[in-house]
Amino acid sequence: MNEKDLTKKAGQMRRYIIRMLEIAGSGHPGGSLSSTDLLTCLFFNVLRHNPKEPKWPDRDRFHLSKGHCCPILYALLADFEYFPKKELESLRTLGALLQGHPDPKIPGIDVASGSLGQGLSVSMGMALAGKMDKKDYRVYCLLGDGEIQEGNVWEAAMACAHFKCDNLCAILDCNGFQIDGRTEDVMNLEPIADKWKAFGWEVIEIDGHNISEILKAYELAKEIKNKPTIIIAKTIKGKDVSFMENVVDFHGRAPTQEEAVIAMKELSDE
């Protein structure tokens, strides 16, 4: 897909997110919207996958470590017809396919996530299996910036470098906010890039809403050998919905009906 179409597609994914969260009445719009461009580019232009065969052994893996941002993942999986789009309307309801956090019963999802800090380890397991089996698939893992306050992340960071997982690419969605406020106020993460470099990672820093930079970063990551790569993407929480941008309240609050109307208008293609 060209950059113009990817931008359009990302807009459509954002509309899906707003719509499903409005219907659900709960969920996490902020981090879903901040990672929309990163994941739209990944799913349409980078990831080798086949919705008709979700368990295809040679598929690239994507693991959403920050599981609460599943609305963007569900939007993409629905768009690729891993399951009917109608499922988006029953998000977070009793008996629904689409649980509040990713569930391996959902086609396209391999391992559950939601309890933060575990996903980089899970992804490393997939990467190690690929190496053992001499498969050329790659593993992508999206982490949130607040999430890297979890100790398990750094255990995994150390091990991914130790095991030279160059088939693994982590993506860090740095929107600068967590539930209780700005990351710098709650628990300072800086210097983020230096931390990953010190742990033996190749670090690529980009604007997480610049389609061209995002695509280049994914391609560059493929060329890095003998060590894992992390794309540190500066993003805006609640991106493209004016009243959600950089508003911490929308980390974990769904839009009301009225707010959704405004958001849909702002996200419109027209």
Place this chain on the structure above:
Amino acid sequence: MSSEMMYQRDVYGKTLVELGKEDESIVVLDADLSGSTRTSFFSREFPERFFNFGVAEQNMIATSSGLASCGKTVFASTFAMFATGRAWDQLRNSVCYSNLNVKLVATHAGITVGPDGATHQALEDIAIMRVIPNMTVIVPCDGPQTKDAIKAAAIIKGPVYVRLGRVKVSTIEGLGKFEIGVANVLKQGKDIAIFACGIMTEQALIASKELAKSQIECSVINMHTIKPLDTDIIDKISMQVNSIVICEEHSVIGGLGCAIEEILAKKGLGIKVARVGVNNRFGQSGNSKDLLKEYNLQAVDIIEAAKKIHNKS
């Protein structure tokens, strides 16, 4: 009754090598304790299928789920305290919720860890493992049963917790066939039934011999699988005797005793139950024998409990 002494972890290490030869999908993980857990046997034989995570149990367990999602049968080992306690969230959310093929084989469980003391003596692990949906929990009583349990764990799909000790244990004669979820009746008696798992199985047999001298005839049942619990045998035995003694090298809260009592309470039979286990205490340093005495985990304690409950009837 019992003969050769062996380390369950030696048996585990050797069995892993056997399994590794038969099944290329088997991958083994450890967290800097491969010498103690004996996964080092496997690492020497199959270095390309062995991963040491260093002192990072959470990472080891979460990684195991990723490996298992790609078709690997994962055996992950460390001491029981850290395997179940440190990495509980990873086990619950990444492994068990996704129902992945991860076999957590932990050594150094129970008070018999000895001199290392309380921080290393897992007395709550059965409780916190059996409470997780999808998890199977096995506590083998000797060397040969350890081998059977490991082989069975490798075959069934889904997560399994196998609890092993540090010290050498006697081999129990006449255990019979091993099947997950089917207890072994070692002895039949009309007065009291003694249910036991792990090292307490041997103590139960010793106690039953002594009790026979006082005309108290005991059934002895080895409940090697805590989950799924063999409820059929509990139903059957509880119709035959009027009291039950349950023994485990574990806290009396949440382990085998609680699992059996939950079933008995549901039946509402009013059968009398006595418990031999660690009574809401932390462990401490000491040699294993002294600790078993201090924490009332010997045959004499089973005898005392049995007599007390029998005399009430």
